[in-house]
Amino acid sequence: ASPLVYKMAMAGPLLLDSLTLAERDERTKSEQAVTEASPMRLRMEKFIKEQQKEIVRALEEVDGTPFRIDAWQRKEGGGGITCVLQDGLVFEKAGVGVSVVYGTLPKPAILKMRANHKNIADAENVPDSLEFFAAGLSLVVHPKNPMAPTVHLNYRYFETANPDGSPGAWWFGGGSDLTPSYLFDEDAIQFHKALKEVCDAHDKDYYPRFKKWCDEYFYNKHRGESRGIGGIFFDDLDETVRDKENTFAFIQDGLKSFIPTYIPIINRRKDMPFTEKEKEWQQLRRGKYVEFNLVHDRGTAFGLNTPGARVESILMSLPLTASWQYMHEPAPKSREARLVEVLKNPKEWV
């Protein structure tokens, strides 16, 4: 057994039982570096914080403007780091956020989660409450140039704690999707190809399944069109799908593929010439992005309804500016019309 496990065993259950999950994790982190033997909670936290730094650095390099970095605490437990670059040279708004939340699930929430995760509690013995841990990295990048696509990414880990502090139920979720105002097939193909490669390295079924899931999830139902040209989306990846270690490896590969995929796309598009009309079209597409995030996105709704949530971190996903024109229709056979056509009928890109 690793020294950490030894140490925890020595501390004895009586002492640890009096601590919350957050306090246990704080203690563990203060005593010892996070390694592969550490609890997944700490490994995920460490990984997403490292990735946040790398992504911020890569985007700063493209833009030439530093991010504003806000570390914050959530008084109910946990906290996060929100990095935002606003009104830069290349990016209208880029937000890269990490949040690490410790809390307690009340019984109704446990019962609801049982629908997808039977092992969260015995049907005959559902506890009145359960401690939980949730950590994730979210990013949204809205470039200024209407030829450059908006990108969104999120990877997250959720775990409940047994009364003795050992991990109970767990699952990973995540994905990434691209939202262009002007469609360049080259970008769409490169984006999907990169995600397919990541998926295929872990499971050949992942890409087709998660690509479809993405098309279905990022769908503006009231408009009858997708938010963008998709990518991958998945949730509830638990031991019924694959073991924790392999799923974490998949999540890591997904997140690490962001920089090498998006940076070449933004570099190709950021300095392209565009007209005032094209900028106007981008603003209309931004309006529909806002509609999806505020009307349909479960993550945003969950965030806004979480007590003590940091609203500015949740809504960093909204663009700096957006527009709504009554009854706007792109001209037939225009580039704008072609985008809408693809949004109404999602394509296979690879």
Added chain:
Amino acid sequence: ASPLVYKMAMAGPLLLDSLTLAERDERTKSEQAVTEASPMRLRMEKFIKEQQKEIVRALEEVDGTPFRIDAWQRKEGGGGITCVLQDGLVFEKAGVGVSVVYGTLPKPAILKMRANHKNIADAENVPDSLEFFAAGLSLVVHPKNPMAPTVHLNYRYFETANPDGSPGAWWFGGGSDLTPSYLFDEDAIQFHKALKEVCDAHDKDYYPRFKKWCDEYFYNKHRGESRGIGGIFFDDLDETVRDKENTFAFIQDGLKSFIPTYIPIINRRKDMPFTEKEKEWQQLRRGKYVEFNLVHDRGTAFGLNTPGARVESILMSLPLTASWQYMHEPAPKSREARLVEVLKNPKEWV
């Protein structure tokens, strides 16, 4: 009995029973002018369509730009008229819409409505479906000048039909509220005073009750602030509150007070000087208006979830442009800070 009632009695239940409520009403309208003896459905429809014309005329006169007028049908029953003035001289976007919907409530919807309206069906004898009628006028006006407030108004009537075509349950709802970016006490007082006068003429309890209801309803819970400086809001005004005739009279007075209240306010503000910074603040307030409408407004959510809904008519309430800046805070003791202070702690204006 009026000629219409006589005629309907003569037509006999057997013939009428084979028609839908919409068909019955179409027939009645084609045979006879709408009078005080007509069913409330037709009186409400006639009244809101007249008011729509008057309001459109009054706003056109202020702006100097004609509205675009779209009449539309809903294939599931009913239709409406949507009037929008976009990017005018005074108004960024002004929408005045009337909708008249005929449809069928499924049993779950009937059961839900029983919570507030016991007489919609006997507890022991809830039908599998009920025909319903809903008609309303909605308007939202977003002026260009940041010193001029956005205004919203809605008055609506809902009725279910008994199997013999006679009215079953019914209720009115509505109200009006003001959303300034810069607070002029004079405007807020005039707006509330006008609504209080309308309320007081019908029931001294209405204004305090409906003012409070408005503050509670138009509340951006996730921001901890009201959308604007309020007005009145009410729903479910049925026979447990007051009879149908008097409630309709109240609705009429409320709607008719719009022009004499808002037109002087817009005329005072539309040509005031303003800075770029003040325009930027207006755009940020617009962003919060969008948040309320897309995240919290039950009317918008209901509309977007109604099969066959005309999305462009529902979302005409959104401004032409809006903005979101991460962590924007008004300077202490500024005019912007004073507005936020009032939004966090709604005032009594009269």
